[in-house]
Amino acid sequence: MRTVPNDATIGVGQRYVRVALVGQPNVGKSSVFRRLTGRYTTVSNFPGTSVELVRGHAHLDWVAVEVTDTPGLHALLPSSDEERVTRRMLVDGGADVIVHVVDAKNLPLQLPLTLQLLELGRPLVLALNIMDEAERVGMRIAHGLLAERLGVPVVAVVAVEGRGIEDLRRAIIHQVTAPLAPVPHYANGVREAIAQIEAQLEGAYPTDRMGIAALVLQGDEEILEMVAAAEPDGGTAARALAARLAAGFGAPAPYRVAVERQRAAEELLRGVVEVAEDETVRWADRLGRQLSRPLFGVPALILVLYVGLYLFVGRLGGGVVVDWLETSVFERWINPQLERLFQGIPWPSVRALYVGEYGMLTLGVRYAMAIVLPIVGAFFLFFSVLEDSGYFPRLALLLDRVFKRLGLSGRAVIPMVLGFACDTMATMVTRTLDTRRERVLATLLLALAIPCSAQLGVILALLAGEPLAVVTWLVAVTGTFLLVGYVGARVLPGERPTFQMEVPPLRRPRLGNVLLKTVTRVQWYFLEVLPLFLLASILLWIGNLTGVWQLVIRGMAPVVAVLGLPVETAQVFLLGFFRRDYGAAGLFDLHQMGLLDPVQIAVAGVTLTLFVPCIAQFLMMVQERGWRVALAMLGFITPFAFGVGFLVNAVLRAVT
Amino acid sequence: MNPVTWLRNGLGALVPRVWGKECPRGTPVPAPGPCADCDSVSLVDLAVRERARVSCLEDPGSAASIRLASAGVLPGTTVRLVQRRPVFVLRMGFSELALDREAASRVRVRREVGEPAR
Known part of the structure; x- marks a missing residue:
């Protein structure tokens, strides 16, 4: 019995068909999204790249559609926050057509989710993506036969190359008006149990009652609340019935239902999938395994960090390119030109807004273009190559044991590594962690001890050539990360996390995707950062004119004096409040002027790395963790950062 | 480990030794369930x-x-x-x-x- 008639799926007054791309993590949903809409969202080779809904518009054969790219989903019964995002959208009826994107070679494992999606009573298309890899391993899929059995179109696709996208478009359009597929054929009492609960439900729901009934049977809390609100009796009858039926199973209901779905999927696939399991171990498999083992993995990690971060980002991006831009382009060319241009303005204070010590153009634009841009560009390029290769999941395996000590599991390695690109984005990716405890710990560590790309790059450029400062910085920041994680894990109550993660194959990064991703990120970064840099310049100018700035600096002076730093660094920390990289760039500037000795560089570098997150990250912390937690973290981090800086100074002064 | 599981596993391991119930190959009978x-x-x-x-x-x-x-x-x-x-x-x-x-x-x-x- 289907309770949502198909011709009513597109609401009155709705101008477009809503298409949702749904599927397990790392099956290429974002690549399909890009092919359908022309809009780029980050595509990588690890699970959890997308953690929020992304929408894009397109015309498929003159039908206006809105396509939604969703975070990965293993089952409709969610076990993490990012799965919850997708589930909520589906259950709330946010899709007129669902496209289930699967990794073709893993169809037998992923088909049970197709069945769950069919329970929702929406038109569905099954897209067999990454078909080329399936063909390469000698797998053959009779998709015509599967389509017949499922009652929905099945399309073979290679999204990164655009293969099969035209068929997918046609299938989606076809499904808008096609009759609904029959419900999945469950046996062993599962179908009967779902049907009984379905019959008990009387309220109005945004999706088919079968899907709701199946989730009620599995005891899903969120759905039970929904039922409680929709049913005239507050859902008590349905809840009691579900409990009775589940008790009759002799095993927990979610388990029984999963087993039955698997059986139903196997039956559907009988004679559909033909595969010669290949026992050959590719060299990439072998390399992948070695990368996750300490004996080979740790030296490999050090090599990657040294070559990628220190040489490529720090030395080349932050050294060679920045020097050239600073001295040859800005100092010799642009700044004098600007000074001359603004000579026409008779009032010196207005002139100072544009050119001068805190000028919008000579400080704001110069910091953004000459110091931060080349460093961040180099970093994103390096990072994109690693992302697409599938290295990060190996790192997660390698570090699982260490992270367990910090109250986290190897899964948390992914948000931590992403933090080196952008802590704001990484704070959002903590959604992929299973428990609230892990999410809080990961958020704190990101805010405290993980420098973002811009900050990291500038600090590396600053430290380069000062071995003492490099070692001190590494020891202090790593030590803080481990110490705070270790203590935090003991202070925060909660269960020990277990580790489970899909390991995607190692792949050769595609040059096109690497470049596209780098350019997109640099563009995003620049658009986000430039207005803030300009705003900071204006605020500094106002503060300077009114004397407030000098007052604040004088207030900060004793603090930096305790750290053994020159008074000029006070403004660096204040700049750091706006953006971490802005502060770091200021430090870089001071160093160029020869105002800092090696010990001072180390102290300032450590303090600034640990120091408060930038405004954007703080707002993200508030969004994900709430005001109370975010403010508590800020209240801990600020004095802690200065405390570590004080210690580093004391130790170094005593030693040297 | 939760106490019930612990008890069950513990008893499960004891049962074959006490009553001599063993699987054909001599391995202990796994915990009931x-x-x-x-x-x-x-x-x-x-x-x-x-x-x-x-x-x-x-x-x-x-x-x-x-x-x-x-x-x-x-x-x-x-x-x-x-x-x-x-x-x-x-x-x-x-x-x-x-x-x-x-x-x-x-x-x-x-x-x-x-x-x-x-």
Whole structure:
């Protein structure tokens, strides 16, 4: 019995068909999204790249559609926050057509989710993506036969190359008006149990009652609340019935239902999938395994960090390119030109807004273009190559044991590594962690001890050539990360996390995707950062004119004096409040002027790395963790950062 | 470990010794429950490259077991252990799943010898 008639799926007054791309993590949903809409969202080779809904518009054969790219989903019964995002959208009826994107070679494992999606009573298309890899391993899929059995179109696709996208478009359009597929054929009492609960439900729901009934049977809390609100009796009858039926199973209901779905999927696939399991171990498999083992993995990690971060980002991006831009382009060319241009303005204070010590153009634009841009560009390029290769999941395996000590599991390695690109984005990716405890710990560590790309790059450029400062910085920041994680894990109550993660194959990064991703990120970064840099310049100018700035600096002076730093660094920390990289760039500037000795560089570098997150990250912390937690973290981090800086100074002064 | 599981496992291990009930090959009878199967071993007992078929999940109502089930680790699935250290990695079809010892020890499997894969 289907309770949502198909011709009513597109609401009155709705101008477009809503298409949702749904599927397990790392099956290429974002690549399909890009092919359908022309809009780029980050595509990588690890699970959890997308953690929020992304929408894009397109015309498929003159039908206006809105396509939604969703975070990965293993089952409709969610076990993490990012799965919850997708589930909520589906259950709330946010899709007129669902496209289930699967990794073709893993169809037998992923088909049970197709069945769950069919329970929702929406038109569905099954897209067999990454078909080329399936063909390469000698797998053959009779998709015509599967389509017949499922009652929905099945399309073979290679999204990164655009293969099969035209068929997918046609299938989606076809499904808008096609009759609904029959419900999945469950046996062993599962179908009967779902049907009984379905019959008990009387309220109005945004999706088919079968899907709701199946989730009620599995005891899903969120759905039970929904039922409680929709049913005239507050859902008590349905809840009691579900409990009775589940008790009759002799095993927990979610388990029984999963087993039955698997059986139903196997039956559907009988004679559909033909595969010669290949026992050959590719060299990439072998390399992948070695990368996750300490004996080979740790030296490999050090090599990657040294070559990628220190040489490529720090030395080349932050050294060679920045020097050239600073001295040859800005100092010799642009700044004098600007000074001359603004000579026409008779009032010196207005002139100072544009050119001068805190000028919008000579400080704001110069910091953004000459110091931060080349460093961040180099970093994103390096990072994109690693992302697409599938290295990060190996790192997660390698570090699982260490992270367990910090109250986290190897899964948390992914948000931590992403933090080196952008802590704001990484704070959002903590959604992929299973428990609230892990999410809080990961958020704190990101805010405290993980420098973002811009900050990291500038600090590396600053430290380069000062071995003492490099070692001190590494020891202090790593030590803080481990110490705070270790203590935090003991202070925060909660269960020990277990580790489970899909390991995607190692792949050769595609040059096109690497470049596209780098350019997109640099563009995003620049658009986000430039207005803030300009705003900071204006605020500094106002503060300077009114004397407030000098007052604040004088207030900060004793603090930096305790750290053994020159008074000029006070403004660096204040700049750091706006953006971490802005502060770091200021430090870089001071160093160029020869105002800092090696010990001072180390102290300032450590303090600034640990120091408060930038405004954007703080707002993200508030969004994900709430005001109370975010403010508590800020209240801990600020004095802690200065405390570590004080210690580093004391130790170094005593030693040297 | 929760006290009930602990007790059950503890008693399960005691029972064969007290009453002399043993599986044919001399291994102790596993703890009573859905996993009582003389021929099943824990996933962590497999050697690298060994192939097996999942027979059941311990404590199937727990969040960790449901997560395993969502990833396709369910009775009947053929798995091959490809790595034991630093974490366990199993291969199912063409996908690989990493598990720590705690998660892996929830999976009971039957060794498969020389049988072709699905």
